[in-house]
Amino acid sequence: DSGVTQTPKHLITATGQRVTLRCSPRSGDLSVYWYQQSLDQGLQFLIQYYNGEERAKGNILERFSAQQFPDLHSELNLSSLELGDSALYFCASSEAMNTEAFFGQGTRLTVV
């Protein structure tokens, strides 16, 4: 158990809908990262937050957004969902900006 908690574990939704994925980082970790794992794109970095502020953006679509709250949990919002958004979404957390990150078990999103 990495100490990073993601909910829900599985999510099935229809095209065009909006979903929110939640991540609770390890106790004391200030940095949260979101990754997408899909069959065609592999593992890709989406976005990073550090102590509530956005710090880096990767290959994140404009339909996707994220935030980190004062209690340091983070949410990834995915809207206008398409079939191609079906993937495993991972959250990771680290103590500081350049320290080792620990990954959660992921949320498997299926868009039908």
Add this chain to the structure above:
Amino acid sequence: AQSVTQLGSHVSVSEGALVLLRCNYSSSVPPYLFWYVQYPNQGLQLLLKYTSAATLVKGINGFEAEFKKSETSFHLTKPSAHMSDAAEYFCAVSETGSARQLTFGSGTQLTVLP
């Protein structure tokens, strides 16, 4: 720009045999290199990481990897495979050591045959 190539999307070994998973990287600066393992329905677990302290890095579960700059490689090995090693393995590179700039390889699925 950084990139990772994992040779062989599927590797099968017999229990007790040597495990060798190949990873080659490209980086414009001295890289940080990582191996992660993903068991079915699980998240990514860090096996080991190279941060320039020593070229031979020992990780968890008996795995180790050797950084070879001349070959731009960071292959993962284990002397004797165990059934519990069956999983998917990802090599990753970062130019800063930060998870925000981790570039992952496409993964190698390891099957261990009895």
